[in-house]
Amino acid sequence: MVTSLVYDNKHYEDIVGFHYLLFYLLGPALTIVKAVPLTADNYSIAWNALKSRYDNKRLLVTAHIEKLFTFAPLTKESPTSLSLFVNTFRENVSAVQALRVRAWLVLYYSTLVHSLLIP
Numbered sequence: 467m468v469t470s471l472v473y474d475n476k477h478y479e480d481i482v483g484f485h486y487l488l489f490y491l492l493g494p495a496l497t498i499v500k501a502v503p504l505t506a507d508n509y510s511i512a513w514n515a516l517k518s519r520y521d522n523k524r525l526l527v528t529a530h531i532e533k534l535f536t537f538a539p540l541t542k543e544s545p546t547s548l549s550l551f552v553n554t555f556r557e558n559v560s561a562v563q564a565l566r567v568r569a570w571l572v573l574y575y576s577t578l579v580h581s582l583l584i585p
Contacts, residue, residue, distance in 0.1 A: 479506065480506040480507075480509035480510070481504070481505070481506040481509065483509055483513075484499075484504055484505075484506070484508070484509040484512060485504070487499055487509075487512060487513070487516075488500060488504070494519075495516060495519075495520065498512075498515050498516055498519055499512040499515060499516060502515070523565050523567050524567075526561070526565055527562050527565055527567050530558040530559075530561045530562050531558070531562065533554065533558050534554070534555065534558050534559075535577075537551065537554055537555075
């Protein structure tokens with residue numbers, strides 16, 4: 467979303483885009499860019515630092531699959547619990563599909579690692 471709203475928007479000068487990044491980012495993402503001096507020339511440096519950290523399909527797929535494996539087992543039968551499970555499942559499966567990766571291979575390796583690490 468930040469890509470389409472800020473980075474790809476040619477109506478903003480680089481310094482304005484950098485200000486938007488600093489304003490809207492939180493947590494670890496903000497930590498990555500706030501150490502970079504706020505100049506128009508450094509906007510691309512900050513942007514590339516974010517891309518190298520967060521634009522990694524393998525890590526994104528792994529995070530989504532991990533959410534599926536770590537979903538708490540349903541302790542009681544209720545429409546709310548079932549709805550939460552179905553929504554979590556659909557969100558993460560859709561996210562993996564949107565990344566257009568061979569999810570079955572990632573799922574296989576994730577299952578293998580999960581079975582070895584979780585008693």
